[in-house]
Amino acid sequence: MNKTKFACLLLGLLFLQTVRAQQPNFLFIITDDQxxxxxxxxxxxDVHxxxxxxxxxxxxxxxxxxxxGSWSGAVCLASRCMINTGQSVFRAARNFSYLPNWGRIGGEETQVPLWGATLRQHGYETFLTGKWHLSNEAALESFDFAHAIGEGMYETYDENGSNKFAYGREKADDTSWSPWNLDYKGQWAPFVTDIVYNENGKAKISATYTVKEHTSELYANKAINYLLTHVKNSExxxxxxxxxxxxxDPRQSPKEFVDMYPAQEMKIPDNYLPEHPFDQGDKRIRDEMLAPFPRSKNAVQLHLREYYAIITHADHEIGRIxxxxxxxxxMENTYVILTSDHGLAVGQHGLMGKQNQYDHSVRMPLMIIGPGLTPGxxxxxxxxxxxxxxxxxxLAGISIPQTVDFKSLKPLLTDDNAKGEEYIFGAYKNLQRMVRSQQYKLIVYPEVARMQLFDVKHDPLELNDLxxxxxxxxxxSKMIEKLKEQQAKFGDQLNxxxxxxxYF
Structure with missing residues (x-):
């Protein structure tokens, strides 16, 4: 090789190293039910x-x-499946059981690459801690490292740790159960797994083990350890x-956080109802059984107290990360993304869970910090x-796989004239369908032949059914037509x- 060719090759390698060094990092933080x-x-x-x-x-x-939306009462499961496949609710539902999986694009069978796997294939080192809620195989395909892979939720038990203790919160002066009591296990004693490697370098999921540490503290500690012992010394x-x-739930947190929220001082939501005006399809699902019927204001205050306390506790742990x-x-070359898988009612509209199409349950926070973004x-x-x-x-300059349905938000981050979704579509099992514009929302309940129409621009709490x-x-009529269009767009086969x- 002559000197000129060698010099060109060297310059090319240096250029690739520079590009790689400039490739942004991603810290994705997701809460559950926020x-x-x-x-x-x-x-x-009211919340700190x-x-x-x-x-x-x-x-x-x-x-x-x-x-x-969701095909399951476990809305978080469906949400996380969509996050990690990038596929819309009905396509993700068809592929869920087979993650990592195969799907069809244009009639041809094609592999559905998972989010972590895609970044991994493009030179990223990938790390997981916390609630995964998908298969072990999907975790192994997506991540190089995983410490403390959590379960979907953790049940509470009695003081002896032998009998399951239902997390049913009834009244604000209920003293039979306390969120800071470690004896009730739940969030205080999570059982988790790791990705481990054998002597040949082959990855597998470890045996399950239990940690005597609150989930929020455990996951924060694993993330912090990875940042300070691995990321700090890696290019x-x-x-x-x-x-x-x-x-x-179970909404457990240290006493110092619970004490910040005296139950009797919790503000009752303006759209509080003792009960939802009709059965929207899953009136007696587990989440709705966490408070008595009708919903007393005391019960809602107790739930809000513990909801806000565990949010503040998680906020503290996120601060440590x-x-x-x-x-x-x-930090300067990292995009930090903070969101949640969905929302939660906590007493609004007479509901406690997320198995509904009101904004409090289908809408969540989303903040992104990173290089080149406008603060505030x-x-x-x-x-x-x-x-x-x-x-x-x-953001990383990686081609988006053709299997991904949801579009990039980069244009909205960088262009003040970019537009989002003109209409948002929502689906819950075959019980509910929703379409939403910036001003109006239509919810359809086929099992009970009911519709609701809200002017969400002027009635954001969805109090006045029009x-x-x-x-x-x-x-x-216009919103019904838009719902039809959204059904066709996303392959919704519900008639x-x-x-x-x-109307249809």
């Missing part, structure tokens, strides 16, 4: 979230972020997937949370004509 406004800086002054408030101040906040770009069980990221020296910027365009797969690929108001008949022949 509704969109359960952050102090976003208008809820100093770390998340700082993220709002330093990053870009998407104010209208949505989960597309390889990284993708961290840090998934909290909090604030999912952020300090470790800064100490690692990698708020984007009101409608987006899907499951766009994080495409967005990270786009579906039978003749003044809104044209709006109703609404049987229940609503006049």
């Amino acid at each position: 509704t969109y406004n359960a952050i102090h800086a976003l208008g809820n002054h 979230t100093p770390t998340l408030d700082k993220m709002v101040e330093e990053g870009v906040t998407f104010t209208h972020t949505f989960n597309q 390889k770009p990284f993708f961290m997937y840090v998934a909290f069980n909090a604030p999912h 952020m300090k470790a990221l800064e100490a690692s020296g990698k 910027k708020k984007i009101d365009e409608q987006v899907y949370m499951q766009s994080m797969y495409a967005t990270s690929c786009d 579906s039978d108001d003749p003044h809104y008949s044209e709006i109703k 609404l004509r049987t229940t609503f022949p006049a």
Whole structure:
């Protein structure tokens, strides 16, 4: 090889190393069951979230972020399947049982690459801690390292640890159970697994083991250890997937956090109802059985107390992770994404869970901090949370796999004239369908032949149903047509004509 060719080759290698060094890192943090406004800086002054408030101040906040739905009462499972496949709710549902899986694009069978696996294949080192809720095979395909892979949820037990103790919270003066009592296990004694390697370097999932440490503290500690012992001394770009069980029930946290929220001082939501006005399809699902029927104000106050306490506790642990990221020296080239898998009712509309199409349950926070982003910027365009797969690929200069349905949010991050989703689609089992614009929302309940129409721009708490108001008949008809379009777009095969022949 002559000197000129050698010099060109050397320059090319140096250029590739420079490009690689500049490739951004990603720290993805996801909570569980955190509704969109359960952050102090976003208008809820009853909850204390100093770390998340700082993220709002330093990053870009998407104010209208949505989960597309679920084929299961375990909405978090469906949400996480969509996050990690990038596929819309019906395609993800068809592939869920086979993760890592195969799907069909244009009639041809093709592999569905998972989020972590895609970044991994493009030079990223990938790390997981916390709630995964998908298969072991999917974890092994997606991550180089995983420490403390958590379960979907953790049940509580009696003082002897022998009998399951139902997390049913009834009244504000109930003293038979306390969130800080370690004897009840649950979040205080999670059983987890790791990715381990044998002597030949082959990865597998370890045996399950139990840790006597709160889930939020455990996951934060694993993330911090990875940042300070591995990331700090590595030049390889990284993708961290840090998934909290909090604030999912059982809502347990240290006493100092619970004491911040006296139950009798908890503000009852303005859209509180003793019971939902009709059975929306899963009235007696597990989440709805956590409080008595009708919902007393005392019960709602007790739930809110523990909900806010575990959010504040998680906020504290997220703050520790952020300090470790800064100490690692990698903050300036890292995109930090904070979101949740969906929201939660906690007494609103007479509901306690997330198996409904109201904003408190389908809408979640989304903040992104990173290089080149405008601090404090708020984007009101409608987006899907499951766009994080495409967005990270786009920010990293990686081609988005053709199997990914949800589009990148990079244009919204960088262009003030970019647009989000004109209409958001929502589905829950075959019990509910929803379409939402920036001003109106239509919810259809085929099992009970009911519809609701809300002007969410002027009635954000969804208190005034306009579906039978003749003044809104044209709006109703338009939203029905948009629902049909969304069903066709996403391959929804639910036939609404049987229940609503006049409209469908």
